[in-house]
Amino acid sequence: SAVISQKPSRDICQRGTSLTIQCQVDSQVTMMFWYRQQPGQSLTLIATANQGSEATYESGFVIDKFPISRPNLTFSTLTVSNMSPEDSSIYLCSVLRTDTQYFGPGTRLTVL
Amino acid sequence: RKEVEQDPGPFNVPEGATVAFNCTYSNSASQSFFWYRQDCRKEPKLLMSVYSSGNEDGRFTAQLNRASQYISLLIRDSKLSDSATYLCVVNKGESNYQLIWGAGTKLIIKP
Numbered sequence: 001s002a003v004i005s006q007k008p009s010r011d012i013c014q015r016g017t018s019l020t021i022q023c024q025v026d027s028q029v030t031m032m033f034w035y036r037q038q039p040g041q042s043l044t045l046i047a048t049a050n051q052g053s054e055a056t057y058e059s060g061f062v063i064d065k066f067p068i069s070r071p072n073l074t075f076s077t078l079t080v081s082n083m084s085p086e087d088s089s090i091y092l093c094s095v096l097r098t099d100t101q102y103f104g105p106g107t108r109l110t111v112l
Numbered sequence: 113r114k115e116v117e118q119d120p121g122p123f124n125v126p127e128g129a130t131v132a133f134n135c136t137y138s139n140s141a142s143q144s145f146f147w148y149r150q151d152c153r154k155e156p157k158l159l160m161s162v163y164s165s166g167n168e169d170g171r172f173t174a175q176l177n178r179a180s181q182y183i184s185l186l187i188r189d190s191k192l193s194d195s196a197t198y199l200c201v202v203n204k205g206e207s208n209y210q211l212i213w214g215a216g217t218k219l220i221i222k223p
Binding site: 033040041042043044048096101108 | 158215
């Protein structure tokens with residue numbers, strides 16, 4: 001398995017501001033991912049966080065809005081920039097280990 | 113058509129009963145299939161992978177039907193603790209780590 005922590009666990013933010021979410025894994029992993037889950041909906045992959053290079057974004061997500069850092073094999077950050085109420089969601093960090101995806105506890109974001 | 117479709121439920125089932133739900137997928141090239149469980153306000157956790165020949169893990173049985181492009185999950189002797197949302201997950205076909213997630217089927221086990 002994998003032990004994953006995320007900070008913050010929740011936040012309430014004002015429109016137009018930015019929030020950076022941190023994800024820490026207990027040991028090195030090659031693949032790290034960032035997902036979004038809006039209420040009552042499925043998980044949507046935002047991007048794959050690549051160590052030492054730019055993240056790979058899914059259709060509909062762009063670096064300017066969701067910049068991602070991956071400075072090493074145990075840590076990543078996702079920033080939600082210039083937030084609007086539509087960004088209110090749960091943001092989940094995930095890692096791939098032995099062909100299984102494990103998730104962090106999520107960050108519950110509310111944008112007013 | 114959604115890439116992965118599930119009946120959202122909720123399925124209200126008495127304790128001890130057997131319940132089954134299906135999930136359909138659209139990409140015939142998909143090779144990896146999973147059921148995840150998500151409790152309210154918690155992160156998803158892997159319940160079981162789904163293999164071509166079908167597989168069982170205790171009270172849980174998963175089946176894959178490639179011809180009709182669906183997978184199923186059967187829960188026998190349901191427990192109150194089985195109440196959760198069950199997420200059907202399928203890989204994108206060309207990648208074994210890019211996953212497509214169903215919206216989930218909500219299961220409520222009643223005493």
